[in-house]
Amino acid sequence: VAYYLLRRVGQAIPILIGLTVCSFLLIHLAPGDPARIILGLRATPSAIAAVRAQLHLNESLPAQYGGFLLGALHFNFGTSFQYHQSVGSLIAPRILPSILLVLYALVIGVVLALPLAVWSAMKAQRLPDHLIRVLTMVTFAMPAFWLGVLLILIFSVRLHLFPAGGYGLTFGSHLQSLVLPGIVLGLYLCPMLLRTLRSSLIESLRSEYVEAARARGYSEARIVWRHALRNSLISGLTVMGANIAFLLSGTVIVESVFSIPGLGSLLVSSVSDRDFPVVTALTLLFGVFVLIVNIITDVSYAFADPRVRLWRS
Amino acid sequence: VDVRDGQPTVTSRSMRLSRRSFLLGACAVSGASLGGPLLAACSTTSDSASAASLAAMRGGTLRLGRNLQPHDLNPLGQGDNGSIFARLQIYDQLVEIAPGTSTPVPGLAESWTISPDGLTYTFKLRSARFSDGSPVTAEDVKFSLDRFANQQLNTNYGFLSTAMKQTTILDPRTVQVTLKTVDASFLNNLGVFVASIVPQKTVEAESFNAFSQNPIGSGPFMLKKWINGQVVELVKNPYYWNSKQPYLDGANLLYVPDDDTRILEIESNGLDVAESIPFAQIQQVRGMSGIQVLIEPLAAIYSVWLNNAIKPLNEQAVRQALNYATPSSAIVRTVFFGHAQVANSILPVTQYWDPAIPPYPYDLSRAEAALAESSTPKGFAMTLVLGGGDTVQTQTAEILKNTWGQIGVRVTLQQVDPSEQNSTLTSENYEAILLPANSVTSDVPVPDEMASIELDDKAGFSCFFTNFKSTQTSDLVEQASGTLNPTTRQELFSQLQKVAMQQAPTVPIAFVPNVLAVRTDVHGFATTVAGNWPLKNVWLG
Numbered sequence: 001v002a003y004y005l006l007r008r009v010g011q012a013i014p015i016l017i018g019l020t021v022c023s024f025l026l027i028h029l030a031p032g033d034p035a036r037i038i039l040g041l042r043a044t045p046s047a048i049a050a051v052r053a054q055l056h057l058n059e060s061l062p063a064q065y066g067g068f069l070l071g072a073l074h075f076n077f078g079t080s081f082q083y084h085q086s087v088g089s090l091i092a093p094r095i096l097p098s099i100l101l102v103l104y105a106l107v108i109g110v111v112l113a114l115p116l117a118v119w120s121a122m123k124a125q126r127l128p129d130h131l132i133r134v135l136t137m138v139t140f141a142m143p144a145f146w147l148g149v150l151l152i153l154i155f156s157v158r159l160h161l162f163p164a165g166g167y168g169l170t171f172g173s174h175l176q177s178l179v180l181p182g183i184v185l186g187l188y189l190c191p192m193l194l195r196t197l198r199s200s201l202i203e204s205l206r207s208e209y210v211e212a213a214r215a216r217g218y219s220e221a222r223i224v225w226r227h228a229l230r231n232s233l234i235s236g237l238t239v240m241g242a243n244i245a246f247l248l249s250g251t252v253i254v255e256s257v258f259s260i261p262g263l264g265s266l267l268v269s270s271v272s273d274r275d276f277p278v279v280t281a282l283t284l285l286f287g288v289f290v291l292i293v294n295i296i297t298d299v300s301y302a303f304a305d306p307r308v309r310l311w312r313s
Numbered sequence: 314v315d316v317r318d319g320q321p322t323v324t325s326r327s328m329r330l331s332r333r334s335f336l337l338g339a340c341a342v343s344g345a346s347l348g349g350p351l352l353a354a355c356s357t358t359s360d361s362a363s364a365a366s367l368a369a370m371r372g373g374t375l376r377l378g379r380n381l382q383p384h385d386l387n388p389l390g391q392g393d394n395g396s397i398f399a400r401l402q403i404y405d406q407l408v409e410i411a412p413g414t415s416t417p418v419p420g421l422a423e424s425w426t427i428s429p430d431g432l433t434y435t436f437k438l439r440s441a442r443f444s445d446g447s448p449v450t451a452e453d454v455k456f457s458l459d460r461f462a463n464q465q466l467n468t469n470y471g472f473l474s475t476a477m478k479q480t481t482i483l484d485p486r487t488v489q490v491t492l493k494t495v496d497a498s499f500l501n502n503l504g505v506f507v508a509s510i511v512p513q514k515t516v517e518a519e520s521f522n523a524f525s526q527n528p529i530g531s532g533p534f535m536l537k538k539w540i541n542g543q544v545v546e547l548v549k550n551p552y553y554w555n556s557k558q559p560y561l562d563g564a565n566l567l568y569v570p571d572d573d574t575r576i577l578e579i580e581s582n583g584l585d586v587a588e589s590i591p592f593a594q595i596q597q598v599r600g601m602s603g604i605q606v607l608i609e610p611l612a613a614i615y616s617v618w619l620n621n622a623i624k625p626l627n628e629q630a631v632r633q634a635l636n637y638a639t640p641s642s643a644i645v646r647t648v649f650f651g652h653a654q655v656a657n658s659i660l661p662v663t664q665y666w667d668p669a670i671p672p673y674p675y676d677l678s679r680a681e682a683a684l685a686e687s688s689t690p691k692g693f694a695m696t697l698v699l700g701g702g703d704t705v706q707t708q709t710a711e712i713l714k715n716t717w718g719q720i721g722v723r724v725t726l727q728q729v730d731p732s733e734q735n736s737t738l739t740s741e742n743y744e745a746i747l748l749p750a751n752s753v754t755s756d757v758p759v760p761d762e763m764a765s766i767e768l769d770d771k772a773g774f775s776c777f778f779t780n781f782k783s784t785q786t787s788d789l790v791e792q793a794s795g796t797l798n799p800t801t802r803q804e805l806f807s808q809l810q811k812v813a814m815q816q817a818p819t820v821p822i823a824f825v826p827n828v829l830a831v832r833t834d835v836h837g838f839a840t841t842v843a844g845n846w847p848l849k850n851v852w853l854g
Contacts, residue, residue, distance in 0.1 A: 032733040038384075039469050040392040041735055041753075042766070044773055047468035082384045082391070083541065084522045090541060149573050156581040164578040165569055167543055259569045261542035269542070269570075272732045 005295070012291045016284060020072070023283035024065050027276055034081050034274040055081055068280055077284075078277035082270075087281045091266065097167055098262035100174065101254070102247050104182025106240070109189030113236075116190075117197035118224055124202050136191035144184050144250060148257040151180045165259040181258040185250050189243055196239045200232035207231075234301055241297030245290045369837065370854035374563040377848075378575045378584040382568040383545060385525040386536065388509035389460060392469035397506050398845045399545050399566055403444075404509035404530035405554075407436055407454070408500055412609075412839035412847065415664035415758035417500045421449060421510050421531065421554075431495040431797045436488045442552035443512050444535035451482040456513035458490060470756070472765070472772065473502040495795045497802060498761035505756050533559040533849035543568055547848075560837075560852035579604060579830050585853070586838060586846075587830040592649050593704065598830045608652055611827040612661040612755035612763075612842040615653070615705075617697070617713065617820035618738060618746045622780035626695075626744065630687040632817040636673040637680035638720050639713065641822050648708045649750075649823060656821035659767060659813040661753070663760045663842060665806035670814060672821075680720045692721020698737055698746040701728040706747045709822065738778050750825045751844070753777075758842045760806055764790045768813055781818035 035051040036043075052058055056067065071078055077087035116136075120129045139147075156164035168177045204210060205228050213223045251264035259265075263282060270278040381395030388404055390396060407425075408417035422436035441449040460466050462477040476496035481489050492499060502508065515529050528536055531554065534547035545566040549559055567584065569575040572591050579587040580601050590598055590606060599606050617635070625631045641655045654662075657672040684690055697713065699706040707728075714724040724745075729737060737743050755763045765772040767779075769787040776782070786809060793805035814821075827844050837850040 030730070030733075031736065032730060033736040036736045036739055037732060038391055041739065041777075042392060042472065042774070043469050044471065047471075050468070084385050084390075084525060093540065094542065145571075149577065152574065152577045152581075156583070157577055160581065164581045164583045165571075165574045166567060166578070166583065169544075257571050257574055259543075259567070259571065259574060261540060261568075265542055265570070272730070274732055 008295050008298075012288075015291065016287050017069075019287040020068070020280055020284050021065065024068065024276075024280050025061070027271065027274070027279045028061060028064070030274070032274045034276065037274055038081060068277070072281075072284065077281035080270075080275055080278050082273045082275045082278075087277050090278060091263070091281060091285065094261060094263045094266050097174070097178070097260050098248075098251050098255070098264060101178055101181055101185065101251055101260060101262060102244065104178050105185030105189055105247050105250075106244075108182055108186025109193055110240075112186065112190045113193035113197060117194045117201060118229065120194070120198045121201035121205060122220070122224065124198075129198075132194070136194055139187040140191040142187075144188065144253045145257050147187065148181065148184050148254060151183060152258075155180060165257075167260050177258070178260070181254045181260060184254050184257075185247055188250055189240075189247060192239055192243055193236055197232055197236045200235040201228055204228035204231045237297055237300055241293055244293040248286055248289065369560045369852040371560050371852070372562050373853040374565060375561050375586065375835070375848065375851055375853065376565050376567060376584045377586045377588070377846075378567050378569040378578055379588045380568075380570050380572065380575065381588075382542065382566075383539070385522070386528045386539070386545075387521055387525040388457075388506055388511060389466055389468075390521070390525060394844060399547075400506050400509065400528075400530075401532070401845050402534040402547055402564065402848050403528055403532045403536060404506065404511065405441070405449075405532045406504050406506070406508050406510065408504045409847070410501065410504040410758055410841055410843070412841045415501075415842075417504050420504070421454070425500075427500075427797070431497075432492045434490045434492070434499065435483070436490070438486050438488065439554055440486075441531050441554035443529050443531045444550040444552060445512070445515075445529050446552055447512060447514075449510060449512075449531050451485050451488050453513050454488045454510055455480045455482055456516070457510045458488070458508065460511075461508045467507055470505065470507040473505055473507060473756075473762070495797065496761075497794050497797050498757055498759045501757040501759050501761075533847075534564060537563070553849075555849070559849040561848065564848050564851075576830065579832065582832070585832045585835050590828040590830050591704075592652055592828065595650060595652060595828060603833050604830050605833055607827075607829045607831055607838070607840075609827040609829065609840045610662065610842055611751060611825060611840070611844050612663050612758065613751045613825045613827075613844075614656060614659070614661040614753050614763075614821060615709075615748075615750045615823045615825045616656070616659070616753070617822065618743075618748065618777065618779055619819055620741060620744050620780060621776075621782070621818055622741070623744055625687055625689045625693055628687045629816055630683045631689070631693075632820070633673075633815075634680045634683035634687070634720060635717060635722065636817050636820050637676050637683060638716050638722070639673065639820050639822065640675040640716055641672060642675065644709055644712055645823050647712075648705055649825070652828065653750075653823040653825050656823050657814070658810045659817075659819055659821055660760055660763045660810065661755050662824050663755055663758050663763070665760055665803050667807040667810050670807070670810050673814070675716075677716070677719055684720055684722075692723065694723040694725070695744045696725045696727050698727045698729055698734070698743050700731040700734050700747070700749060702731070703749060705750045709747060741775065741778050741780060745820075750823075751827065754844060756843050760809075761790075761794045764806070764809060765794065768809065768818070776818060779818050781816075783812075783816055783818075786813055786816065 035048045038051060039047055056064060080087055080090050083090055116132050120132045123129045152164045155161045162180050163177050166177055168174050210223055210228055213227055251262055252267055255262045255264040256268055267282050383396040383399045384391040384393060385396055386400055388400060405421045407420050407422040409420040411418055421438060421441055423439040425434055425436045427434055438451060438454060443449060458480045462474045464471040467474060476492045476494050476499060478491045478493045483489050510531060512529050516524055533550055533553050535550045537546040537548045539545050548563040569578060575587045576594060576598055578584045595606055598604060619626045619632060621627055645651060645653045645655055655672045657670050658666060697710055699710045710726050714726060717724050734748055738746055766774045767777045769790040770776050770782045771787055789805055789809040793802050793809060796802060827840050831838050834853055836852050838846060840846045
């Protein structure tokens with residue numbers, strides 16, 4: 001196992017370096033001078049020049065990137081241009097809200113998708129299947145910012161069940177504030193999960209071992225939940241793993257709509273502030289997160305399906 | 314409606330706009346000759362502000378939703394409104410600018426005298442304490458004013474202190490400031506956040522960031538906790554010199570960047586005040602029960618900024634033609650839903666604004682006639698830069714493209730990322746550019762700041778990056794700022810307004826107000842013409 005993990009981490013390093021190079025170049029090449037954004041319209045050219053020098057913005061791009069890489073190796077991502085505090089201390093408190101939000105979305109997505117997929121597969125090409133398909137298509141197609149506002153209107157303004165936005169100051173209020181944004185993200189994840197699970201379930205239900213189980217007189221419920229579903233889970237896990245990246249990108253919009261102080265909203269404000277160190281560090285963090293999730297997904301295949309061997313014993 | 318005391322006593326939500334128009338109309342009749350009281354008469358405050366004198370209730374925490382958040386809380390830090398408005402609750406200045414006035418009132422200085430030559434200001438300090446309990450000393454005041462005057466430290470707002478020569482401590486309660494030249498707006502400049510009084514020992518001992526994270530001021534509130542991206546939690550400063558204030562126990566400045574969410578949050582009672590209500594949503598918010606919309610005067614000017622160095626915009630006739638071809642009242646009606654005022658000045662409305670000077674009428678035949686006098690009588694092509702994703706700018710640009718096109722000016726619209734707009738303007742690499750509606754705002758309620766920035770090319774801003782040059786306007790600016798006599802100032806600023814309109818360095822469109830939503834149980838909430846809100850006057854009940 002250790003060797004396998006080591007190899008995967010080794011493969012990840014060039015990917016991460018490529019990722020930071022791309023994000024570094026993109027944000028540096030975008031027009032808009034960070035020094036001007038920091039100082040505003042009333043600052044004199046000499047003040048602007050002084051700030052540019054202080055932020056090392058006059059150095060060549062490779063030199064600036066080298067500086068970033070050297071710092072990153074020591075887990076030092078520099079100082080935020082806009083907030084004057086270290087990038088690490090700026091990002092650290094933002095991690096928990098985003099992780100909680102993604103977890104919420106995962107739980108809501110899975111809890112909705114699993115029974116619906118089973119029902120859909122059992123009633124394939126009949127009314128419930130069609131209804132579920134149409135319904136999930138609709139939720140999938142709804143833009144997050146629109147769905148978010150709709151949920152706020154119903155659950156906050158009319159029913160007063162959840163806060164309309166914000167994150168609260170206690171852990172309990174964090175959990176409560178994340179319900180609506182979690183639903184928005186979960187509803188986005190659910191259709192993808194549902195469609196994959198449904199089609200692989202239908203395939204499993206047509207397979208010979210299911211026929212055999214039916215011949216033995218097992219109940220349909222036992223066949224589906226204990227035998228067919230387990231076989232179909234692999235495709236579900238793959239989709240889920242791949243979609244964690246989508247969920248992360250979803251947090252960018254959802255966190256802004258619901259005023260959640262997470263990584264996504266920090267990314268939005270840092271990009272528009274041209275806060276280069278924060279943007280590069282966040283991209284790296286998102287990259288690391290996606291890679292870790294991918295490795296976890298691959299490892300979890302082995303647990304979902306004993307036939308999968310990741311390493312030679 | 315009683316306009317004389319500046320605090321209307323009879324209001325109804327549906328009447329708000331018409332009352333504002335009426336107030337401006339009333340000012341138009343009486344303002345010019347009065348000069349000083351102009352702003353006072355034009356101000357609208359929270360409906361219940363006038364009731365504050367009856368019996369302010371104590372306690373409670375105000376929840377104020379903003380689309381901005383601070384970058385730092387250091388007085389010499391960044392010059393964005395997200396930071397400035399939060400700092401103003403934490404720090405005191407020697408003088409204060411109250412909502413609805415243009416005359417500074419005592420702050421940390423309980424009184425002052427100005428020498429007849431206008432060069433020596435002597436401040437009597439009140440006995441006050443910082444939020445850590447230590448006394449505010451004359452040394453602290455000198456230290457803070459020296460920082461304000463230091464052009465190396467005060468990089469963003471150094472132009473406010475260029476006249477300062479020296480600050481001396483006369484005795485533990487008296488500080489004297491001498492000026493190199495007369496600066497009529499100096500007292501007002503001392504009320505700006507960069508002139509905040511800070512404790513010398515703490516500031517010298519701590520790094521910029523450490524002090525910003527844990528600021529110590531003598532203002533009505535102090536920082537309890539600042540969670541970046543979420544909230545600035547302020548609590549009452551127990552040592553505040555005015556023992557009656559603040560009425561609130563605390564105030565949470567919540568960062569709610571999304572316009573729709575901010576409105577829905579105040580509707581669902583998650584906020585008491587919501588800043589920056591989009592013009593298109595004023596009507597909708599007015600319909601919500603328990604919420605009123607405040608449309609407060611703001612010293613903001615919404616213009617098309619022209620690069621006067623580029624042909625043919627270097628010709629006055631061309632710039633006048635563009636002004637004649639701009640349907641400002643139609644833009645006010647459709648883009649601002651009537652909640653703005655057609656601009657009759659290149660500068661924002663502050664003290665000495667002259668309502669008698671007419672705006673450019675929308676008149677295509679006069680526009681064509683003006684263009685005919687220029688080197689391009691048949692018109693020309695130009696690019697108008699605007700910020701993407703902002704309906705106010707997009708709609709304005711579409712209207713201008715149409716009407717300017719009718720006199721032969723072929724406009725290409727170029728949308729850029731909002732964070733790119735300022736650099737485009739300051740790099741002077743544009744022909745014409747729009748900025749967000751309330752982004753060009755005066756920091757002081759007198760015209761000196763914006764007049765020197767926009768109309769005096771010697772001030773170092775190339776006339777707000779338009780490359781406009783006029784000895785006539787820069788002489789007028791310097792004369793007006795160089796005299797303390799209000800009558801002379803009024804005359805000079807009126808003349809400046811007239812000359813500047815005629816020379817037309819820009820295409821002024823509208824004076825844009827500050828729009829906020831406030832729950833009806835919030836009392837005493839009002840904004841200054843710089844847009845900020847002194848929360849020490851606010852109470853809940």
